[in-house]
Amino acid sequence: xxxxxxxxxxxxxxxxxxxxxxxxxxxxxxxxxxxxxxxxxxxxxxxxxxxxxxxxxxxxxxxxxxxxxxxxxxxxxxxxxxxxxxxxxxxxxxxxxxxxxxxxxxxxxxxxxxxxxxxxxxxxxxxxxxxxxxxxxxxxxxxxxxxxxxxxxxxxxxxxxxxxxxxxxxxxxxxxxxxxxxxxxxxxxxxxxxxxxxxxxxxxxxxxxxxxxxxxxxxxxxxxxxxxxxxxxxxxxxxxxxxxxxxxxxxxxxxxxx
Numbered sequence: 441x442x443x444x445x446x447x448x449x450x451x452x453x454x455x456x457x458x459x460x461x462x463x464x465x466x467x468x469x470x471x472x473x474x475x476x477x478x479x480x481x482x483x484x485x486x487x488x489x490x491x492x493x494x495x496x497x498x499x500x501x502x503x504x505x506x507x508x509x510x511x512x513x514x515x516x517x518x519x520x521x522x523x524x525x526x527x528x529x530x531x532x533x534x535x536x537x538x539x540x541x542x543x544x545x546x547x548x549x550x551x552x553x554x555x556x557x558x559x560x561x562x563x564x565x566x567x568x569x570x571x572x573x574x575x576x577x578x579x580x581x582x583x584x585x586x587x588x589x590x591x592x593x594x595x596x597x598x599x600x601x602x603x604x605x606x607x608x609x610x611x612x613x614x615x616x617x618x619x620x621x622x623x624x625x626x627x628x629x630x631x632x633x634x635x636x637x638x639x640x641x642x643x644x645x646x647x648x649x650x651x652x653x654x655x656x657x658x659x660x661x662x663x664x665x666x667x668x669x670x671x672x673x674x675x676x677x678x679x680x681x682x683x684x685x686x687x688x689x690x691x692x693x694x695x696x697x698x
Contacts, residue, residue: 443647
């Protein structure tokens with residue numbers, strides 16, 4: 441299948457953006473909580489997928505969670521503890537750009553967690569997620585799939601593009617050589633944590649535009665009817681002549697000249 445052109449992507453995504461805004465309004469109206477976990481290989485396209493969901497939503501309602509490596513103190517806590525603080529409250533959306541599944545992925549493959557810690561995680565994660573779902577959180581878990589050849593192309597793009605160089609870390613460079621190790625880690629993770637109440641959904645992200653459309657369409661389709669009429673708002677005429685901005689003693693910068 442050929443890669444989707446930008447104009448075709450934008451035409452297909454525009455009506456979905458309206459549905460995402462309606463979804464956010466429904467969440468506020470009902471007080472439901474939405475948690476979306478996006479996992480996948482480096483360069484798979486998690487950031488772009490999260491941006492597609494969140495770009496037109498109120499950032500006070502839709503929170504992107506991308507945690508750095510744990511501090512010394514956090515490393516001594518219950519593993520799930522630092523993630524709990526970022527779970528959504530009533531009417532909110534939390535989009536996890538990687539999550540507690542770091543333990544079954546990068547931490548396992550790169551040796552940052554012991555075999556015993558990984559084994560304990562795989563046993564605890566389904567229990568933890570069942571508690572979230574039983575409490576009413578709408579939980580969706582997506583794994584973004586990417587072939588190694590495509591991953592290599594994207595690594596090279598990041599290296600050559602100064603605007604994307606920040607995305608390339610020493611860990612990423614090591615991950616290039618461990619594609620099969622990550623595959624085995626992913627398969628063990630899916631086997632242990634793919635449950636009826638919190639299933640995994642795999643999405644082909646070799647074509648990132650097509651992948652975003654597939655993911656967002658699935659997310660919207662798995663929610664109940666989210667139609668809530670928007671509030672009736674009117675802009676009555678101003679009572680007088682429109683005012684001009686006043687600057688007082690301070691002056692604004694001179695306008696940029698292209």
